[in-house]
Amino acid sequence: MARKAGSHAETTGPRVRAAAQRLIARHGYAAVSMRQIAAEVGVQAGALYLYTPDKQTLLFDLMRIHMEELLAACAALPAPADPCAALEQFARFHIGYHIDRPEAVFIAYMELRNLSPENFAAIEDLRRRYEQRLATILAEGVAQGSFALPDVRLATRAVIAMLTGVTNWFRDMGPLTRDEVAACYADMALRAVGAAR
Amino acid sequence: MARKAGSHAETTGPRVRAAAQRLIARHGYAAVSMRQIAAEVGVQAGALYLYTPDKQTLLFDLMRIHMEELLAACAALPAPADPCAALEQFARFHIGYHIDRPEAVFIAYMELRNLSPENFAAIEDLRRRYEQRLATILAEGVAQGSFALPDVRLATRAVIAMLTGVTNWFRDMGPLTRDEVAACYADMALRAVGAAR
DNA sequence: GTCTATACAGGGATAGAC
DNA sequence: GTCTATCCCTGTATAGAC
Numbered sequence: 506m507a508r509k510a511g512s513h514a515e516t517t518g519p520r521v522r523a524a525a526q527r528l529i530a531r532h533g534y535a536a537v538s539m540r541q542i543a544a545e546v547g548v549q550a551g552a553l554y555l556y557t558p559d560k561q562t563l564l565f566d567l568m569r570i571h572m573e574e575l576l577a578a579c580a581a582l583p584a585p586a587d588p589c590a591a592l593e594q595f596a597r598f599h600i601g602y603h604i605d606r607p608e609a610v611f612i613a614y615m616e617l618r619n620l621s622p623e624n625f626a627a628i629e630d631l632r633r634r635y636e637q638r639l640a641t642i643l644a645e646g647v648a649q650g651s652f653a654l655p656d657v658r659l660a661t662r663a664v665i666a667m668l669t670g671v672t673n674w675f676r677d678m679g680p681l682t683r684d685e686v687a688a689c690y691a692d693m694a695l696r697a698v699g700a701a702r
Numbered sequence: 703m704a705r706k707a708g709s710h711a712e713t714t715g716p717r718v719r720a721a722a723q724r725l726i727a728r729h730g731y732a733a734v735s736m737r738q739i740a741a742e743v744g745v746q747a748g749a750l751y752l753y754t755p756d757k758q759t760l761l762f763d764l765m766r767i768h769m770e771e772l773l774a775a776c777a778a779l780p781a782p783a784d785p786c787a788a789l790e791q792f793a794r795f796h797i798g799y800h801i802d803r804p805e806a807v808f809i810a811y812m813e814l815r816n817l818s819p820e821n822f823a824a825i826e827d828l829r830r831r832y833e834q835r836l837a838t839i840l841a842e843g844v845a846q847g848s849f850a851l852p853d854v855r856l857a858t859r860a861v862i863a864m865l866t867g868v869t870n871w872f873r874d875m876g877p878l879t880r881d882e883v884a885a886c887y888a889d890m891a892l893r894a895v896g897a898a899r
Numbered sequence: 900g901t902c903t904a905t906a907c908a909g910g911g912a913t914a915g916a917c
Numbered sequence: 918g919t920c921t922a923t924c925c926c927t928g929t930a931t932a933g934a935c
Contacts (some may be wrong), residue, residue: 508818512738513819517918531815532815533730533731533732533815533816534730534732535730535731535732535733538909538910538911539910539911539912540909540910540911548918548919549919549920549921550911551912551913551914551919551920551922552918552919552920552922554911554912554913555918555919559811559911559912560911560912568828590823590924600804603792615812618728618729618730619730619733627905632755639833655886655889656878656886659878659883659886659887660890662868662870662871663864663867663887663890664864665862665867666863666866666867666868666870667860667861667863667864667867667894669863670859670862670863670864671859671862671863673857673863681853681856686856689853690856690860692852693857693894693895694894696893696894696895697890697891697893698855698890698893699893735927735928735929736928736930737927737928737929745900745901745902745931746902746903747930748901748902748903748904748930748931748932749900749901749902751929751930751931752900756929756930757929757930778903791907807905824933
Protein backbone atom coordinates (compact mmCIF):
# COMPACT_ATOMS: atom_id res chain seq x y z
CA MET A 506 0.00 0.00 0.00
CA ALA A 507 2.04 2.84 -1.28
CA ARG A 508 1.47 6.11 0.49
CA LYS A 509 0.45 9.04 -1.63
CA ALA A 510 2.74 12.01 -1.79
CA GLY A 511 1.78 14.54 0.88
CA SER A 512 -0.24 11.98 2.77
CA HIS A 513 0.38 11.52 6.47
CA ALA A 514 -2.78 9.90 7.73
CA GLU A 515 -0.96 7.47 9.97
CA THR A 516 0.85 10.17 11.91
CA THR A 517 -1.33 13.25 11.63
CA GLY A 518 -4.18 11.89 13.77
CA PRO A 519 -1.98 11.35 16.83
CA ARG A 520 -0.22 14.64 16.22
CA VAL A 521 -3.56 16.43 16.26
CA ARG A 522 -4.40 14.93 19.63
CA ALA A 523 -0.93 15.68 20.96
CA ALA A 524 -1.19 19.32 19.91
CA ALA A 525 -4.71 19.61 21.31
CA GLN A 526 -3.59 18.11 24.60
CA ARG A 527 -0.67 20.52 24.89
CA LEU A 528 -2.73 23.60 24.07
CA ILE A 529 -5.83 22.68 26.06
CA ALA A 530 -3.77 21.84 29.14
CA ARG A 531 -2.14 25.24 28.92
CA HIS A 532 -5.01 27.50 27.95
CA GLY A 533 -8.21 25.55 28.52
CA TYR A 534 -10.61 23.96 26.06
CA ALA A 535 -12.80 26.99 25.51
CA ALA A 536 -9.82 29.28 25.01
CA VAL A 537 -8.14 27.13 22.36
CA SER A 538 -9.29 27.43 18.77
CA MET A 539 -9.20 24.84 16.05
CA ARG A 540 -7.00 27.27 14.13
CA GLN A 541 -4.42 27.24 16.92
CA ILE A 542 -4.40 23.46 17.01
CA ALA A 543 -4.01 23.32 13.25
CA ALA A 544 -1.11 25.79 13.36
CA GLU A 545 0.60 23.68 16.02
CA VAL A 546 0.27 20.60 13.83
CA GLY A 547 1.28 22.47 10.72
CA VAL A 548 -1.90 22.02 8.71
CA GLN A 549 -4.86 24.21 7.85
CA ALA A 550 -7.84 24.40 10.15
CA GLY A 551 -10.14 22.60 7.76
CA ALA A 552 -7.81 19.61 7.64
CA LEU A 553 -8.45 18.85 11.32
CA TYR A 554 -11.93 17.68 10.44
CA LEU A 555 -10.39 14.70 8.67
CA TYR A 556 -9.31 13.40 12.07
CA THR A 557 -12.13 14.41 14.36
CA PRO A 558 -15.81 15.10 13.67
CA ASP A 559 -15.70 18.18 15.87
CA LYS A 560 -13.90 19.93 18.71
CA GLN A 561 -16.03 18.30 21.40
CA THR A 562 -15.08 14.80 20.24
CA LEU A 563 -11.43 15.81 20.21
CA LEU A 564 -11.68 16.73 23.90
CA PHE A 565 -13.67 13.62 24.74
CA ASP A 566 -11.14 11.34 23.04
CA LEU A 567 -8.28 12.91 24.98
CA MET A 568 -10.03 12.28 28.27
CA ARG A 569 -11.35 8.85 27.35
CA ILE A 570 -7.95 7.60 26.19
CA HIS A 571 -6.31 8.93 29.34
CA MET A 572 -8.83 7.30 31.65
CA GLU A 573 -8.76 4.00 29.81
CA GLU A 574 -4.98 3.86 29.93
CA LEU A 575 -5.03 4.76 33.61
CA LEU A 576 -7.50 1.96 34.35
CA ALA A 577 -5.52 -0.53 32.28
CA ALA A 578 -2.26 0.35 34.00
CA CYS A 579 -3.90 0.07 37.40
CA ALA A 580 -5.48 -3.26 36.53
CA ALA A 581 -2.08 -4.57 35.44
CA LEU A 582 -0.63 -4.14 38.92
CA PRO A 583 -0.15 -7.21 41.10
CA ALA A 584 -2.64 -7.48 43.96
CA PRO A 585 -0.89 -7.72 47.33
CA ALA A 586 -2.82 -9.70 49.92
CA ASP A 587 -1.85 -7.29 52.71
CA PRO A 588 -4.09 -4.18 52.65
CA CYS A 589 -1.25 -1.92 53.80
CA ALA A 590 0.94 -3.11 50.96
CA ALA A 591 -1.94 -2.72 48.52
CA LEU A 592 -2.61 0.86 49.63
CA GLU A 593 1.05 1.78 49.47
CA GLN A 594 1.28 0.31 46.00
CA PHE A 595 -1.81 2.21 44.88
CA ALA A 596 -0.51 5.48 46.28
CA ARG A 597 2.85 5.10 44.60
CA PHE A 598 1.24 4.08 41.33
CA HIS A 599 -1.24 6.96 41.38
CA ILE A 600 1.38 9.59 42.09
CA GLY A 601 3.89 8.24 39.61
CA TYR A 602 1.34 7.85 36.83
CA HIS A 603 -0.04 11.34 37.37
CA ILE A 604 3.33 13.04 37.65
CA ASP A 605 4.31 11.50 34.32
CA ARG A 606 1.23 12.83 32.49
CA PRO A 607 0.60 16.34 33.81
CA GLU A 608 -1.24 17.51 30.70
CA ALA A 609 -3.64 14.60 30.41
CA VAL A 610 -4.32 14.70 34.15
CA PHE A 611 -4.95 18.42 34.13
CA ILE A 612 -7.42 18.12 31.29
CA ALA A 613 -9.18 15.15 32.86
CA TYR A 614 -9.84 17.18 36.00
CA MET A 615 -10.41 20.66 34.62
CA GLU A 616 -12.40 20.14 31.46
CA LEU A 617 -15.17 17.90 32.76
CA ARG A 618 -17.67 20.72 32.54
CA ASN A 619 -16.92 21.26 28.87
CA LEU A 620 -18.07 17.78 27.97
CA SER A 621 -21.50 17.18 26.53
CA PRO A 622 -23.82 15.38 28.97
CA GLU A 623 -23.35 12.01 27.26
CA ASN A 624 -19.58 12.35 27.10
CA PHE A 625 -19.49 13.51 30.71
CA ALA A 626 -21.38 10.42 31.80
CA ALA A 627 -18.92 8.18 29.98
CA ILE A 628 -15.87 9.81 31.58
CA GLU A 629 -17.53 9.90 34.96
CA ASP A 630 -18.13 6.18 34.72
CA LEU A 631 -14.44 5.53 34.00
CA ARG A 632 -13.45 7.78 36.88
CA ARG A 633 -15.82 5.95 39.19
CA ARG A 634 -14.37 2.61 38.17
CA TYR A 635 -10.88 3.81 38.99
CA GLU A 636 -12.00 5.17 42.35
CA GLN A 637 -13.62 1.81 43.03
CA ARG A 638 -10.24 0.13 42.93
CA LEU A 639 -9.07 2.18 45.90
CA ALA A 640 -12.42 1.74 47.64
CA THR A 641 -11.98 -2.03 47.38
CA ILE A 642 -8.53 -1.87 48.94
CA LEU A 643 -9.83 0.23 51.82
CA ALA A 644 -12.90 -1.96 52.39
CA GLU A 645 -10.73 -5.05 52.45
CA GLY A 646 -8.42 -3.40 54.95
CA VAL A 647 -11.32 -2.55 57.20
CA ALA A 648 -12.65 -6.11 56.94
CA GLN A 649 -9.26 -7.50 57.93
CA GLY A 650 -8.85 -5.01 60.76
CA SER A 651 -5.86 -3.36 59.12
CA PHE A 652 -7.53 0.03 58.72
CA ALA A 653 -9.70 2.06 61.08
CA LEU A 654 -12.22 4.06 59.06
CA PRO A 655 -15.62 5.48 59.84
CA ASP A 656 -16.57 5.78 56.14
CA VAL A 657 -14.87 4.01 53.24
CA ARG A 658 -16.37 6.21 50.52
CA LEU A 659 -15.29 9.36 52.30
CA ALA A 660 -11.81 8.04 52.87
CA THR A 661 -11.55 6.95 49.25
CA ARG A 662 -12.26 10.45 48.05
CA ALA A 663 -10.00 12.02 50.65
CA VAL A 664 -7.04 9.83 49.70
CA ILE A 665 -7.54 10.35 45.97
CA ALA A 666 -7.77 14.12 46.45
CA MET A 667 -4.64 14.15 48.58
CA LEU A 668 -2.62 12.07 46.13
CA THR A 669 -3.83 13.92 43.05
CA GLY A 670 -2.94 17.23 44.66
CA VAL A 671 0.71 16.43 43.98
CA THR A 672 0.24 17.36 40.35
CA ASN A 673 -0.54 20.93 41.36
CA TRP A 674 2.94 21.67 42.57
CA PHE A 675 5.38 18.88 41.74
CA ARG A 676 8.23 19.89 39.46
CA ASP A 677 10.98 17.52 38.36
CA MET A 678 13.65 20.05 39.22
CA GLY A 679 12.29 20.57 42.73
CA PRO A 680 14.11 19.61 45.92
CA LEU A 681 12.34 16.24 46.16
CA THR A 682 12.48 13.32 43.76
CA ARG A 683 9.41 11.51 42.54
CA ASP A 684 10.14 8.57 44.79
CA GLU A 685 10.66 10.72 47.87
CA VAL A 686 7.36 12.47 47.28
CA ALA A 687 5.55 9.22 46.55
CA ALA A 688 6.96 7.59 49.70
CA CYS A 689 5.96 10.53 51.86
CA TYR A 690 2.44 10.62 50.44
CA ALA A 691 2.01 6.85 50.72
CA ASP A 692 2.97 7.20 54.35
CA MET A 693 0.41 9.96 54.95
CA ALA A 694 -2.26 7.96 53.15
CA LEU A 695 -1.57 4.94 55.33
CA ARG A 696 -1.78 7.00 58.47
CA ALA A 697 -4.91 8.83 57.32
CA VAL A 698 -6.81 5.55 57.04
CA GLY A 699 -5.59 4.48 60.47
CA ALA A 700 -3.33 1.70 59.24
CA ALA A 701 -2.27 -0.52 62.12
CA ARG A 702 1.49 -0.62 62.19
CA MET B 703 -28.30 62.51 47.35
CA ALA B 704 -31.42 61.67 45.44
CA ARG B 705 -31.12 58.73 43.14
CA LYS B 706 -32.00 59.29 39.52
CA ALA B 707 -34.88 57.37 38.04
CA GLY B 708 -33.63 54.16 36.45
CA SER B 709 -30.38 54.36 38.36
CA HIS B 710 -29.21 51.33 40.30
CA ALA B 711 -25.51 51.91 40.72
CA GLU B 712 -25.50 50.76 44.31
CA THR B 713 -26.94 47.35 43.52
CA THR B 714 -25.99 46.65 39.94
CA GLY B 715 -22.28 46.32 40.62
CA PRO B 716 -22.68 43.46 43.08
CA ARG B 717 -25.31 41.87 40.86
CA VAL B 718 -22.86 41.86 37.97
CA ARG B 719 -20.29 40.04 40.08
CA ALA B 720 -22.91 37.62 41.37
CA ALA B 721 -24.06 36.77 37.87
CA ALA B 722 -20.49 36.44 36.64
CA GLN B 723 -19.65 34.14 39.54
CA ARG B 724 -22.66 31.93 38.86
CA LEU B 725 -22.00 31.64 35.14
CA ILE B 726 -18.21 31.30 35.31
CA ALA B 727 -18.48 28.60 37.97
CA ARG B 728 -20.84 26.68 35.74
CA HIS B 729 -19.33 27.13 32.29
CA GLY B 730 -15.83 28.50 32.79
CA TYR B 731 -14.39 31.96 32.23
CA ALA B 732 -13.50 31.51 28.59
CA ALA B 733 -16.87 29.99 27.75
CA VAL B 734 -18.94 32.78 29.31
CA SER B 735 -19.58 35.91 27.27
CA MET B 736 -20.20 39.40 28.48
CA ARG B 737 -23.53 39.16 26.68
CA GLN B 738 -24.54 36.20 28.82
CA ILE B 739 -23.56 37.99 32.01
CA ALA B 740 -25.50 41.06 30.95
CA ALA B 741 -28.57 38.97 30.15
CA GLU B 742 -28.36 37.33 33.57
CA VAL B 743 -28.25 40.75 35.22
CA GLY B 744 -30.96 42.11 32.99
CA VAL B 745 -28.96 44.87 31.31
CA GLN B 746 -27.33 45.32 27.95
CA ALA B 747 -23.79 44.11 27.34
CA GLY B 748 -22.37 47.58 27.00
CA ALA B 749 -23.69 48.56 30.42
CA LEU B 750 -21.35 46.08 32.13
CA TYR B 751 -18.44 48.33 31.37
CA LEU B 752 -19.80 50.82 33.83
CA TYR B 753 -18.91 48.36 36.59
CA THR B 754 -15.72 46.77 35.38
CA PRO B 755 -13.01 47.99 33.02
CA ASP B 756 -12.94 44.62 31.29
CA LYS B 757 -13.72 40.92 31.60
CA GLN B 758 -10.29 40.09 33.02
CA THR B 759 -10.74 42.49 35.93
CA LEU B 760 -14.16 41.02 36.60
CA LEU B 761 -12.58 37.59 37.05
CA PHE B 762 -9.72 38.96 39.09
CA ASP B 763 -12.07 40.79 41.45
CA LEU B 764 -14.11 37.65 42.04
CA MET B 765 -11.00 35.71 42.98
CA ARG B 766 -9.40 38.50 44.98
CA ILE B 767 -12.52 39.17 47.03
CA HIS B 768 -12.91 35.47 47.74
CA MET B 769 -9.33 35.02 48.87
CA GLU B 770 -9.34 38.18 50.99
CA GLU B 771 -12.52 37.14 52.74
CA LEU B 772 -11.12 33.65 53.28
CA LEU B 773 -7.95 35.07 54.82
CA ALA B 774 -9.90 37.48 57.00
CA ALA B 775 -12.23 34.75 58.26
CA CYS B 776 -9.29 32.50 59.02
CA ALA B 777 -7.42 35.27 60.81
CA ALA B 778 -10.49 35.93 62.95
CA LEU B 779 -10.37 32.43 64.45
CA PRO B 780 -9.06 32.00 68.00
CA ALA B 781 -5.62 30.41 68.17
CA PRO B 782 -5.63 27.25 70.30
CA ALA B 783 -2.34 26.56 72.04
CA ASP B 784 -2.60 22.83 71.45
CA PRO B 785 -1.50 21.94 67.89
CA CYS B 786 -4.04 19.14 67.62
CA ALA B 787 -6.85 21.49 68.55
CA ALA B 788 -5.49 24.09 66.12
CA LEU B 789 -5.37 21.61 63.25
CA GLU B 790 -8.85 20.32 63.99
CA GLN B 791 -10.15 23.87 64.06
CA PHE B 792 -8.44 24.68 60.79
CA ALA B 793 -9.80 21.58 59.10
CA ARG B 794 -13.34 22.26 60.24
CA PHE B 795 -13.08 25.91 59.25
CA HIS B 796 -11.64 25.12 55.83
CA ILE B 797 -14.29 22.55 54.99
CA GLY B 798 -17.18 24.61 56.29
CA TYR B 799 -16.06 27.77 54.55
CA HIS B 800 -15.51 25.98 51.25
CA ILE B 801 -18.77 24.03 51.36
CA ASP B 802 -20.63 27.29 51.85
CA ARG B 803 -19.08 28.93 48.79
CA PRO B 804 -18.85 26.30 46.08
CA GLU B 805 -18.91 28.78 43.21
CA ALA B 806 -16.22 31.10 44.52
CA VAL B 807 -14.03 28.14 45.49
CA PHE B 808 -14.44 26.48 42.13
CA ILE B 809 -13.45 29.63 40.31
CA ALA B 810 -10.49 30.27 42.61
CA TYR B 811 -9.08 26.85 41.76
CA MET B 812 -10.05 26.43 38.14
CA GLU B 813 -9.55 29.83 36.60
CA LEU B 814 -6.02 30.61 37.75
CA ARG B 815 -4.68 30.07 34.27
CA ASN B 816 -7.05 32.65 32.83
CA LEU B 817 -5.56 35.43 34.94
CA SER B 818 -3.05 37.83 33.48
CA PRO B 819 0.45 37.31 34.89
CA GLU B 820 0.16 40.26 37.29
CA ASN B 821 -3.26 39.20 38.52
CA PHE B 822 -2.08 35.63 38.87
CA ALA B 823 0.82 36.74 41.03
CA ALA B 824 -1.53 38.68 43.29
CA ILE B 825 -3.90 35.74 43.77
CA GLU B 826 -1.03 33.34 44.21
CA ASP B 827 0.33 35.52 46.97
CA LEU B 828 -3.01 35.45 48.80
CA ARG B 829 -3.20 31.68 48.38
CA ARG B 830 0.33 31.30 49.72
CA ARG B 831 -0.53 33.38 52.76
CA TYR B 832 -3.50 31.19 53.51
CA GLU B 833 -1.45 28.02 53.10
CA GLN B 834 1.12 29.51 55.47
CA ARG B 835 -1.42 29.53 58.24
CA LEU B 836 -1.70 25.76 58.09
CA ALA B 837 2.06 25.39 57.66
CA THR B 838 2.55 27.33 60.88
CA ILE B 839 0.17 25.04 62.76
CA LEU B 840 1.99 21.97 61.49
CA ALA B 841 5.45 23.36 62.22
CA GLU B 842 4.40 24.26 65.73
CA GLY B 843 3.00 20.75 66.21
CA VAL B 844 6.27 19.21 65.06
CA ALA B 845 8.24 21.51 67.38
CA GLN B 846 6.09 20.48 70.33
CA GLY B 847 6.28 16.82 69.45
CA SER B 848 2.56 16.59 68.75
CA PHE B 849 2.99 15.71 65.08
CA ALA B 850 5.33 13.33 63.29
CA LEU B 851 6.13 14.69 59.84
CA PRO B 852 9.05 14.22 57.48
CA ASP B 853 8.23 17.41 55.54
CA VAL B 854 5.97 20.25 56.70
CA ARG B 855 5.55 21.84 53.27
CA LEU B 856 4.56 18.53 51.72
CA ALA B 857 2.11 17.80 54.52
CA THR B 858 0.62 21.28 54.23
CA ARG B 859 -0.17 20.75 50.59
CA ALA B 860 -1.43 17.24 51.17
CA VAL B 861 -3.82 18.31 53.92
CA ILE B 862 -5.13 21.29 51.95
CA ALA B 863 -5.70 19.12 48.89
CA MET B 864 -7.51 16.52 50.93
CA LEU B 865 -9.76 19.03 52.64
CA THR B 866 -10.50 21.02 49.51
CA GLY B 867 -11.48 17.84 47.70
CA VAL B 868 -14.70 17.84 49.68
CA THR B 869 -16.08 20.53 47.41
CA ASN B 870 -15.89 18.15 44.46
CA TRP B 871 -18.58 15.85 45.74
CA PHE B 872 -20.34 17.26 48.80
CA ARG B 873 -24.05 17.94 48.34
CA ASP B 874 -26.27 19.27 51.08
CA MET B 875 -28.88 16.63 50.41
CA GLY B 876 -26.36 13.80 50.68
CA PRO B 877 -26.35 11.15 53.38
CA LEU B 878 -23.83 13.05 55.53
CA THR B 879 -24.20 16.45 57.16
CA ARG B 880 -21.59 19.16 56.93
CA ASP B 881 -20.49 18.51 60.48
CA GLU B 882 -20.19 14.78 60.03
CA VAL B 883 -18.05 15.26 56.97
CA ALA B 884 -15.93 17.93 58.65
CA ALA B 885 -15.40 15.75 61.71
CA CYS B 886 -14.38 12.78 59.61
CA TYR B 887 -11.95 14.83 57.54
CA ALA B 888 -10.49 16.55 60.58
CA ASP B 889 -9.85 13.10 62.00
CA MET B 890 -8.11 11.93 58.84
CA ALA B 891 -6.02 15.10 58.73
CA LEU B 892 -4.90 14.57 62.30
CA ARG B 893 -3.93 11.00 61.61
CA ALA B 894 -2.18 11.90 58.36
CA VAL B 895 0.20 14.22 60.19
CA GLY B 896 0.86 11.58 62.82
CA ALA B 897 -0.90 13.37 65.65
CA ALA B 898 -0.02 11.78 68.98
CA ARG B 899 -3.25 10.83 70.66
C1' DG C 900 -27.19 54.82 34.14
C1' DT C 901 -28.90 52.45 30.47
C1' DC C 902 -29.91 51.91 25.89
C1' DT C 903 -29.16 50.87 20.64
C1' DA C 904 -26.04 50.37 17.19
C1' DT C 905 -21.87 49.08 15.61
C1' DA C 906 -16.81 48.21 14.89
C1' DC C 907 -13.71 44.64 14.34
C1' DA C 908 -11.58 40.36 15.41
C1' DG C 909 -11.97 35.69 15.80
C1' DG C 910 -14.71 31.42 16.54
C1' DG C 911 -16.38 26.45 14.42
C1' DA C 912 -17.41 24.23 10.53
C1' DT C 913 -18.09 23.25 5.39
C1' DA C 914 -17.44 23.29 0.07
C1' DG C 915 -14.90 22.46 -3.62
C1' DA C 916 -10.35 23.01 -6.10
C1' DC C 917 -6.07 20.55 -6.55
C1' DG D 918 -5.02 14.58 2.25
C1' DT D 919 -4.51 19.25 2.20
C1' DC D 920 -5.50 23.63 0.62
C1' DT D 921 -8.13 28.21 -0.04
C1' DA D 922 -12.17 30.54 0.49
C1' DT D 923 -16.16 31.34 2.76
C1' DC D 924 -20.52 31.13 5.71
C1' DC D 925 -22.46 32.57 9.71
C1' DC D 926 -22.09 33.25 14.44
C1' DT D 927 -20.23 35.10 18.60
C1' DG D 928 -16.65 37.51 21.09
C1' DT D 929 -15.06 42.17 23.52
C1' DA D 930 -15.41 46.77 23.60
C1' DT D 931 -16.86 51.54 22.30
C1' DA D 932 -19.79 55.70 20.67
C1' DG D 933 -23.42 58.44 21.14
C1' DA D 934 -28.56 58.96 21.88
C1' DC D 935 -31.80 59.43 25.66
